[in-house]
Amino acid sequence: MEKLGINKKSVRKSWYKFSKNPLSIIGLVVVLAIIFITVFANIIAPYPKHAGWFTDFPNAKLPPSLGHPFGTDTMGRDVLSRVMFGFRYSLMMAMIVLVLVVPTGTFLGLVAGYYNNTWLDTIIMRLTDIFVAIPSLVLAMMISSLLEPSLFNAMLAVTLLWWPWYTRLVYGITCSMRNEYFIQSAEMIGASPFHILIKEILPNTLAPIFTKMTLDVAWVILIGASLSFIGLGAQPPTPDLGTMVSDGYRYMPELWWISIFPSLAIVFTILGFNLLGDGIRDMLAAEAY
């Protein structure tokens, strides 16, 4: 930790920079709340069994009430509990996608940037160009549709198309640092490419990567919800938030709560991560008057 310059003073200063904007604090609180709900959904959800295959037709289609603050859906399931479990799928998708995409993309970006102007660079970067040539949502929909629509395949689809963005980000930084004097001097004294990439260049990419990661959580959740909504993601009865919205929207406006509450949950999640991401960006940004 010391090597990265993290000590008590820098932590306090980072917090100061982060907390300057009250919205960032709101983002942090929202995200922490969501994580809490995700982890403890089993315990705090009033009807944990309702997340999944469950029917209780006598209690179906009930509007919000004390017993069911978010009402019940057409199968009689408690919407509040399902929403709580729904957060799990959103976060899970974001986590899995990013855990796979960030290292891969970063690695490829480092390699392509270091071996600048060689065939390796060209292959990798042309590959990223192809993936960037189509809007992400369309590409995700396409990949998902070619496989069997499911939550797993939706995650796979997003993973496949997300890595190029990190490659491009890291590539840009690596390229611009490639010709700096300190890299050349390291090469002169015989440092291996591995050493240079990991010890010299990588630390400089961590801040932009981390910022992008936080904002990407919001994006991945958004795309995931859109995929589920349109039917190319998690299928019923999985209580994925997007799937819940699509389950309910044909019953609008009479049974409005079936769609509206999951929608609000999606919005809060995305909003929270966006605000948090902006705060992190402020925190990591260099000082400027």
Add this chain to the structure above:
Amino acid sequence: MKMSRFIAKRLFYSIFVLLGLSIIIFLMSRIFPGDPARTALGTLAPQWAVDKLREQLHLNDPIHVQYWIWLTNAFHGDLGMSLVTKRPVMKDIINFFPATFELVVFSIIISITISIVVGVTAGRHANSRFDNIVRIASYLGIAIPTFVWAIMSMFLFGYMWKMLPVLGRLSSGIVYPPRITGMITVDALLTGNFAAFFDVLKHMILPGSALAVGRIAQDTRLMRASIVENLRKDYIAAATSYGIPERVVMFKYLMKPSLIPVVSIMGLEISGAMAGSFIIEFIFNWPGFGKYGANAMLNKDLNAIIGSVMIVGIFFALINIVVDVIIAYLDPRIRMSMRSE
């Protein structure tokens, strides 16, 4: 290099990228599990029918042969048959495209106008109450997925306060104008059919604004940031110090450099609208290219899927080139660096 060489270079490059894209898409469509012929005929069809179809569609040939056949056909405008509509995909696309085009154009007009006006005002009065409201609103706009906004707006404006039509493109009982461009707005105006014109506009409001919401939020933030940054530049202070009137400084000397970043994301603007149209048209039952593509994907209509995605790719590439050319005209610094290449 000159502008024409720049354009040629970019076109060439785009063609390569699109070819690569087509290869990847094609590979995916063949490698991923599922038998296209079986899907086409359904689970109840006899095996011999499925085998016959496989022969017809060259599905048993080696992949590169299949790809080559597809590619050569594509160059002749033949993208295969749609399993859903039973018509040539190309014909379907040409049929449905104008509807999407007019929706996209409509949404872009809305988003550009609003984001410039609001962004400039917020930027010029930074940290005022108006500005703070705008900033919060744009956070919300970015956080609300298009489909959520679509549903909410359907709910509010279509059902609760029955102000706007929710589904479809024209109300029943309105006469369709003859198909000249395929865009009802244009065709209706050309033939003087004002009832149709206004009716179609009413139907475009909800889907169009749902498409525009995310864009408005992003662009307003960008415009505002651009204005705030350029306001503190020396050349603005200098212009004021020479006595140039404030409105000239604001609307001439401040606007032009500030608009450049906004124009540069126009490409993203349009492609974002096209991507969004897949979902929006689906929700609002707008008979356009997006709905066609979305249906194709839900029904595993391979040819239609490949065709739709490629069209999106081509469009995106072309628009990016156009945007780059426009920026070169607006910003002499970019023109100079191009010349020196």
Add this chain to the structure above:
Amino acid sequence: MTEALLNIQNLYVNYKIFEGTLKVLNGVNLELGKGEKIGLIGETGCGKTTTMKSILRILPQPPAIIQGGKILFEGDDIFNVDPKRLNQLRRLDISMIFQDPTASLNPVFKVGVQLGDVIKYGALEAGEPLSKKEIKHRSVEILKDVALPDPERLLDNYPIQLSGGMRQRICIAMALVSANKLLIADEPSTNLDVTIGDQVLRLIGNLVEEKGTSVILISHALGAVKGLVDRVAVMYAGNIIEDAKKEDLFSDPLHPYTKGLINSVPKLTGGGIPEGISGSLPNYIDPPSGCRFSPRCPHVMSICRESLPQFMDAGEWHKVACYLYGDECNE
């Protein structure tokens, strides 16, 4: 002593930033007569540009706040002047050449457009509006005045196509159009090569000779001002601490800071490497009480820390803000 054209009285300006309030200007006092040329020297960050921008009212407020004081131009209070008079001041009377010519020219407009607008509004103010052709003609003439070659072609160029020296001359041209009575030149040669910078200073000198314009020439380099000006004012941390005729200042500097400054210039004729002044500019958020130079002053006395020294007369037109030269310490 000519009647004062410009009179800055006790100007206090703060900047509000996240970390606190920077109390930059601490009671600036400066007078300038008609046709007078003075140099304003001081370290980077001592408040020179802030003072000048206040005169033209182009100080960005926020974050700057004018806490107190007055600036009088021809007897008018600049902060409370009506818009018409303000326009007149900006278009005809006062103008400024900024420090960075690249930053003060709008990169996306042609030179001809920018220069043309300055001329247009200047002429409008003078009551003789010009047609487009006349404006173009004037532009060409003015570019010739600042010794720029091929003026017609230059008008069609963008700033990025020109060298630093050329851009600076264009800025000078624009400033001259709108500065008949007072020209403020903020470090005009700092961002240029030495020879070009020299030419630029000479050019400014010649041009104001003709019109009899007053000049405030700002620099952090002592040598630059020597040639052009009659009087020199030295600024430190938000105060003018010495103000004297050029010859007197260089031959007999009185304020300890000025002494240190002049002695810091390395002399080619031997004498070794000079010492410089120990310490650095004070923290504006929490500046020293009394005289702001007191922490660094080798002759500091207790009264220096108690109250800000005002100008004391020390000879014919030689003012110094230092208690060393006041009556209080002659005991």
